[in-house]
Amino acid sequence: MTLLNCLILAFVLFAIGVFGLLTRRHLVGMLISIELMLNAANINFVAFAHFKAADATAGSLFSIFVIAITACEMAVALAILITMYRRHKSLDVNRLEDLHD
Amino acid sequence: MTSLYSYSFLILLLPLLSFAVNGLFLCRKSRKASAAFSVLCAGLAAAYAISVALAFFTNGATPTVAWQFRFLPIVGDFNANIGLLLDPLSVMMLVVVTSIAFFVNIYSIGYMREDMSSGRFFALLSLFAFSMLGLVIATNILQMFVFWELVGVSSYMLIGFWYHKPSAVSASKQAFILTRFADSFFLLGMVLVSYAVKSFDFAALNAVNLKDFASIPLNLGIMVMPASDALTIGAALIFVGGWGKSAMFPMHIWLPNAMEGPTPVSSIIHSATMVVAGVYLVARLFPFMAGAGNTLCIVMVVGAFTAIFAAVIACTQKDIKRILAYSTLSQLGYMMFSLGASRLCDGSINTLGYTASTFHIFTHAFFKCMLFLVAGSLIHQVHTNDLDAMGGLRKKMPFTYIATLIACLAIAGIPPFSGFFSKDEILMTAFQSGHVAVFATGLLTSGLTAFYMFRLFFLAFHGKARSEHTAHAHEDFAMTLPIVCLAVPSLLSGLLAKNIFATKFVPGALPVATAEHLAHATWIPYAAGGMAVLGILIAALFYARPKANIERALDVDNRCKLYKTINHKFYFDEIYYAVVRQFIFRGVAASARFVEDWIIGSLVNATLFVVRKAGALVREAENGYLPFYVGVMIVGVIFWYFVGKLPL
Amino acid sequence: MILGIPFSDIVFYVVAAFMIVAAVVTVVSKNILQSAIFLIATFIATAIVYILLQAEFMAVAQVMVYAGGVVVFMIFAILLTSHLGEESFKVHLPRKFIAGAIAAAFLAIMGKFLIGQPELATATSNASAEASTFGAYALRLLSPGANGFLIPFELISLLLLMALVASVTIAKKDEDKEEK
Numbered sequence: 040m041t042l043l044n045c046l047i048l049a050f051v052l053f054a055i056g057v058f059g060l061l062t063r064r065h066l067v068g069m070l071i072s073i074e075l076m077l078n079a080a081n082i083n084f085v086a087f088a089h090f091k092a093a094d095a096t097a098g099s100l101f102s103i104f105v106i107a108i109t110a111c112e113m114a115v116a117l118a119i120l121i122t123m124y125r126r127h128k129s130l131d132v133n134r135l136e137d138l139h140d
Numbered sequence: 141m142t143s144l145y146s147y148s149f150l151i152l153l154l155p156l157l158s159f160a161v162n163g164l165f166l167c168r169k170s171r172k173a174s175a176a177f178s179v180l181c182a183g184l185a186a187a188y189a190i191s192v193a194l195a196f197f198t199n200g201a202t203p204t205v206a207w208q209f210r211f212l213p214i215v216g217d218f219n220a221n222i223g224l225l226l227d228p229l230s231v232m233m234l235v236v237v238t239s240i241a242f243f244v245n246i247y248s249i250g251y252m253r254e255d256m257s258s259g260r261f262f263a264l265l266s267l268f269a270f271s272m273l274g275l276v277i278a279t280n281i282l283q284m285f286v287f288w289e290l291v292g293v294s295s296y297m298l299i300g301f302w303y304h305k306p307s308a309v310s311a312s313k314q315a316f317i318l319t320r321f322a323d324s325f326f327l328l329g330m331v332l333v334s335y336a337v338k339s340f341d342f343a344a345l346n347a348v349n350l351k352d353f354a355s356i357p358l359n360l361g362i363m364v365m366p367a368s369d370a371l372t373i374g375a376a377l378i379f380v381g382g383w384g385k386s387a388m389f390p391m392h393i394w395l396p397n398a399m400e401g402p403t404p405v406s407s408i409i410h411s412a413t414m415v416v417a418g419v420y421l422v423a424r425l426f427p428f429m430a431g432a433g434n435t436l437c438i439v440m441v442v443g444a445f446t447a448i449f450a451a452v453i454a455c456t457q458k459d460i461k462r463i464l465a466y467s468t469l470s471q472l473g474y475m476m477f478s479l480g481a482s483r484l485c486d487g488s489i490n491t492l493g494y495t496a497s498t499f500h501i502f503t504h505a506f507f508k509c510m511l512f513l514v515a516g517s518l519i520h521q522v523h524t525n526d527l528d529a530m531g532g533l534r535k536k537m538p539f540t541y542i543a544t545l546i547a548c549l550a551i552a553g554i555p556p557f558s559g560f561f562s563k564d565e566i567l568m569t570a571f572q573s574g575h576v577a578v579f580a581t582g583l584l585t586s587g588l589t590a591f592y593m594f595r596l597f598f599l600a601f602h603g604k605a606r607s608e609h610t611a612h613a614h615e616d617f618a619m620t621l622p623i624v625c626l627a628v629p630s631l632l633s634g635l636l637a638k639n640i641f642a643t644k645f646v647p648g649a650l651p652v653a654t655a656e657h658l659a660h661a662t663w664i665p666y667a668a669g670g671m672a673v674l675g676i677l678i679a680a681l682f683y684a685r686p687k688a689n690i691e692r693a694l695d696v697d698n699r700c701k702l703y704k705t706i707n708h709k710f711y712f713d714e715i716y717y718a719v720v721r722q723f724i725f726r727g728v729a730a731s732a733r734f735v736e737d738w739i740i741g742s743l744v745n746a747t748l749f750v751v752r753k754a755g756a757l758v759r760e761a762e763n764g765y766l767p768f769y770v771g772v773m774i775v776g777v778i779f780w781y782f783v784g785k786l787p788l
Numbered sequence: 789m790i791l792g793i794p795f796s797d798i799v800f801y802v803v804a805a806f807m808i809v810a811a812v813v814t815v816v817s818k819n820i821l822q823s824a825i826f827l828i829a830t831f832i833a834t835a836i837v838y839i840l841l842q843a844e845f846m847a848v849a850q851v852m853v854y855a856g857g858v859v860v861f862m863i864f865a866i867l868l869t870s871h872l873g874e875e876s877f878k879v880h881l882p883r884k885f886i887a888g889a890i891a892a893a894f895l896a897i898m899g900k901f902l903i904g905q906p907e908l909a910t911a912t913s914n915a916s917a918e919a920s921t922f923g924a925y926a927l928r929l930l931s932p933g934a935n936g937f938l939i940p941f942e943l944i945s946l947l948l949l950m951a952l953v954a955s956v957t958i959a960k961k962d963e964d965k966e967e968k
Contacts, residue, residue, distance in 0.1 A: 067820055067862060085841050774890055
């Protein structure tokens with residue numbers, strides 16, 4: 040297990056997230072893909088902190104904040120999704136075309 | 141005194157403030173407030189101008205530039221400046237313009253009382269006052285040109301003030317296009333002259349001595365000519381600008397037609413101030429013009445011909461404002477030929493011409509402005525411009541009657557009214573110049589002036605009322621007050637200002653010799669006065685004699701051919717109409733239309749096509765489709781790696 | 789030590805393979821609920837990787853907040869908004885290709901970066917065992933001194949509260965509309 044392995048893992052996860060973000064039609068599905076991408080970034084943080092940083096604790100704690108902020112983001116995003124669902128009766132992005140008004 | 145001078149730009153800014161405030165805020169809110177504000181600003185400007193004038197003339201009347209700043213650097217020392225020049229001529233014009241603007245503003249309160257858009261009127265009147273003041277204080281010819289065009293624009297907007305009247309609209313267009321036509325020559329001359337002299341400043345232009353420029357070749361791109369020739373041509377071209385603005389023959393037709401505008405406008409713009417801008421231009425550049433070959437000869441011939449031509453037409457008109465318009469033309473002709481006649485046959489300059497012309501600008505401004513105000517008053521009461529419907533107003537409007545009598549005597553040139561002194565000097569110039577024909581023209585015009593003015597006077601005020609409105613006419617306070625106020629300078633300005641003009645209003649250093657020891661003909665005042673009295677007597681004989689046949693006098697149909705020709709203004713409107721129709725519309729306009737339709741139009745369409753296609757492309761991108769946006773964002777990040785400095 | 793490979797490395801490879809498979813299933817699964825479940829699997833695998841990287845505190849936070857909180861929240865949202873299995877969102881093939889190409893381009897760029905850094909493969913941890921204990925993390929997080937993270941921690945808690953209030957406000961039913 041080297042830093043290289045961790046980074047490859049993180050990048051692959053991130054690419055999968057990108058792919059999911061672009062192919063998903065369900066809004067929750069897109070959010071899940073974003074979660075994947077954030078997770079990949081977190082792995083990066085922790086791996087670099089472990090292998091490179093002089094102060095490993097500080098580096099890892101940074102991802103704690105990332106997790107916390109992600110939680111906030113998810114809460115608000117899901118609330119928005121529920122209101123959107125109430126209005127459009129669907130979460131299909133193909134049908135959410137009033138964004139361009 | 142220096143602080144008085146250094147703040148003298150306030151004279152200029154007060155009308156501008158009035159224009160801005162009236163035009164932006166007051167004109168839609170309250171007509172009374174805009175009138176009050178306009179009068180206040182005009183009054184303050186007039187008071188300031190008069191105090192500046194008093195300080196100026198009591199302190200030796202040395203020309204000074206009160207302030208100046210560079211607003212367009214061109215090349216090296218060659219700059220376009222905006223400044224405020226105080227010399228006898230500009231100070232005199234400051235007083236004239238501001239005081240007349242003040243009186244006309246007061247008058248307009250009465251005249252525009254029933255007009256719903258009088259707020260706009262006051263705003264435009266202030267704009268005009270601002271531009272005219274900017275014109276007279278100009279330190280250089282470019283500044284003068286800028287304000288010259290501004291007065292043209294405000295004149296255009298004020299002539300067409302009643303834009304619902306087709307005749308007013310076409311008159312405003314005619315005035316604007318005709319003066320613009322002349323102004324294009326002015327612009328050409330200005331460019332030529334400033335290119336040769338390498339300066340716009342009047343001081344530099346007036347210091348030009350043609351002999352210094354004779355050996356300098358001037359490359360005009362298409363040809364090379366001696367700079368002195370270019371300067372002579374430039375002087376003539378600049379004069380063409382004044383030619384059009386002062387409505388000299390044959391560009392005179394716009395001025396009578398401009399009478400379609402409200403009467404206060406005719407009073408301030410088309411008699412007292414703007415139309416003398418042409419004369420003012422020649423006077424301002426007098427040393428330059430005097431040196432520039434035969435330019436002053438052209439000025440003289442044009443002026444003298446216009447003087448008699450317009451006077452003849454004025455004798456047959458029935459529209460009260462048109463009579464005054466032709467009278468204005470005639471008087472402008474006087475001023476012009478006075479300037480032109482300064483140049484004697486041997487090329488030396490008689491400075492009396494300059495003095496006489498500026499003096500006549502001064503006196504004429506007051507009595508002609510006032511005559512127009514009287515005409516406006518009459519029109520306001522009688523509801524028509526036509527002398528047919530007037531008569532017998534003497535008893536109804538006694539103050540107006542007396543004031544008009546003073547103004548008519550002044551314009552006719554009866555001593556001691558103001559017009560007598562200036563006209564006397566003009567005739568003296570003409571006599572001393574040795575051009576007998578011009579002198580005779582001047583003398584004859586003086587008689588005709590007396591005739592047509594008293595014709596108007598008798599027909600309007602004497603005899604019996606010839607219409608119902610006339611019988612119920614009464615005086616309006618706001619309109620009578622300025623008239624009475626203006627009667628005072630009409631009466632006294634000649635007597636009081638004669639010495640100031642004789643001593644202070646002499647042109648600066650001239651590049652050519654000054655004529656000395658000219659014959660001083662003592663009989664000229666008597667001859668001029670005699671001609672005027674003769675004119676008045678003839679007018680009285682025709683129109684005021686108890687047994688006078690007014691119907692016959694006003695009849696225009698059963699007349700000889702000559703009378704009809706004159707009454708139709710020598711068919712100049714028709715000639716213009718034919719020329720414009722045949723030559724401009726069919727020739728110039730049609731080819732311009734072709735270019736417009738086929739060349740410019742297709743260019744525009746091609747541009748439209750390209751823009752529309754590009755727009756469609758961009759619109760495709762703005763599809764509101766979330767995954768597309770996300771994809772573009774990610775592609776953008778990847779792309780950034782290739783072109784940008786992403787630290788990867 | 790198995791076949792000359794350290795035990796922790798074997799665990800890492802196995803977990804990594806599992807994580808990638810789970811992530812792929814997460815993004816391609818037709819059933820949105822299924823992908824949420826596989827997201828939990830991915831997160832738990834990530835927690836294991838954290839433990840291997842001597843960040844136990846992170847692993848616990850990951851399981852608690854992500855697997856236990858966020859994804860459960862997400863599943864609630866899915867259950868609230870969709871009728872299970874009824875909605876099928878078909879994705880056109882060209883779109884998948886484009887998405888794949890973009891993802892591949894991203895990977896290619898990252899790969900180029902990794903190839904240019906040979907020392908990544910030889911980097912060794914210099915973290916001391918004491919620094920990565922649970923207590924050390926907690927002390928760092930809650931100490932107000934120069935090395936502590938108390939103020940960001942408090943700010944984050946405030947942010948969470950705000951997000952909570954905000955999401956409630958957004959998601960609550962519009963009373964004006966109810967009355968109509």
